[in-house]
Amino acid sequence: MAVPLMHALEAGQLNRLLRDLELTAPVAIRRAASQAEQHLWLLMHVRDTDVRDDAEFQLRLARHIGLRGKLRARKQSLFDVMQDLKSLERPAFEDVLLRVSELTGQIEKSVASSLLSLLDPDQPSIDRDLRELLPRYGFPVLAEAPMFDECVAWHRRLTGLFEQVTGSSRWAQISGRIDGSLPTSTGAVLTEVRKLNLHLSHARRVVALMPTLEPVSRVGRRLPPPVAVAAEPVVARSGSRLHLCR
Numbered sequence: 001m002a003v004p005l006m007h008a009l010e011a012g013q014l015n016r017l018l019r020d021l022e023l024t025a026p027v028a029i030r031r032a033a034s035q036a037e038q039h040l041w042l043l044m045h046v047r048d049t050d051v052r053d054d055a056e057f058q059l060r061l062a063r064h065i066g067l068r069g070k071l072r073a074r075k076q077s078l079f080d081v082m083q084d085l086k087s088l089e090r091p092a093f094e095d096v097l098l099r100v101s102e103l104t105g106q107i108e109k110s111v112a113s114s115l116l117s118l119l120d121p122d123q124p125s126i127d128r129d130l131r132e133l134l135p136r137y138g139f140p141v142l143a144e145a146p147m148f149d150e151c152v153a154w155h156r157r158l159t160g161l162f163e164q165v166t167g168s169s170r171w172a173q174i175s176g177r178i179d180g181s182l183p184t185s186t187g188a189v190l191t192e193v194r195k196l197n198l199h200l201s202h203a204r205r206v207v208a209l210m211p212t213l214e215p216v217s218r219v220g221r222r223l224p225p226p227v228a229v230a231a232e233p234v235v236a237r238s239g240s241r242l243h244l245c246r
Contacts, residue, residue: 008161013138018170020207021199025174028203029181029195036198038064039118040189046118051083052076065114070104077103082115091119094152101148109151121191124162126155130197133204134161166192174199 009017029036042057042064049057058079062072071078081099085091096119097112113125126142135141139161142154165171171192178195190198 008157008164009138014164014168017137017165018168018174020203021165021174021196022170022177024203024206025177025199026181027206028199029178032198032202033181035064035202036190036194039194039198042118043121043189047086051079051086065111067111070106071100071108071111074103078111085115085119088119091116093123093155094148097148097151097155107146107148107151109146109155113155117194117197122193124155124158124193124197126158127201129201129204130158133200133207134158136207162193162196165196171196 038060042060045057051057051061058075061067061079061082062075067075067078078100081103085096085099088095093113093116096116097107097109100108100112100115109126110128113123116123117125131142140154140157143150146154166175175192175195178199
């Protein structure tokens, strides 16, 4: 039995997010139209394609997920992983994240979540724009170099946020406006999760120009007040994380 997801945002935070979604819908989704069409093409072909040797699918997939760096050097291994994952009825994010991250030794959450969204369109994908936008509404910040379990927990909470937004009575109207900005062949097929994902990812630059009217904690919690201490010499110490994150 699936464990119910808790609400990711408080009522006031959710209201601000929905307000901004309403304001930015026409512009954001118009910018996302080409990406939506590409996602739909991949979605329609992924089940009947042998990802390991279909050149056209591989090219479109590489462009869609932004393949670069170490993963680009091991792209054939990534295509093999994608083909293997297709055999799973409903792969979990942690399974996909583990398989993809093993190829580079880094936490490849963006690529892993993008692959998962093609295998299960009701799963959200993670990108930099999304990570930078959501803390504006009190959603937790994901560290630049998170650990594996941190990524899994953040994705689970993101799933809860998407359920919270798309379950709101105001979402139907927003979704309709998104459909009106997309080609007819695309808007009717995209899941509500995919519409919201595209909208959020392409709304960040628009929202960044809008004033923040209410103070909202960027990590969803209050921090303790600073404690005054006597000034003393500080020795800088370098540190590093074993896991990098894209």
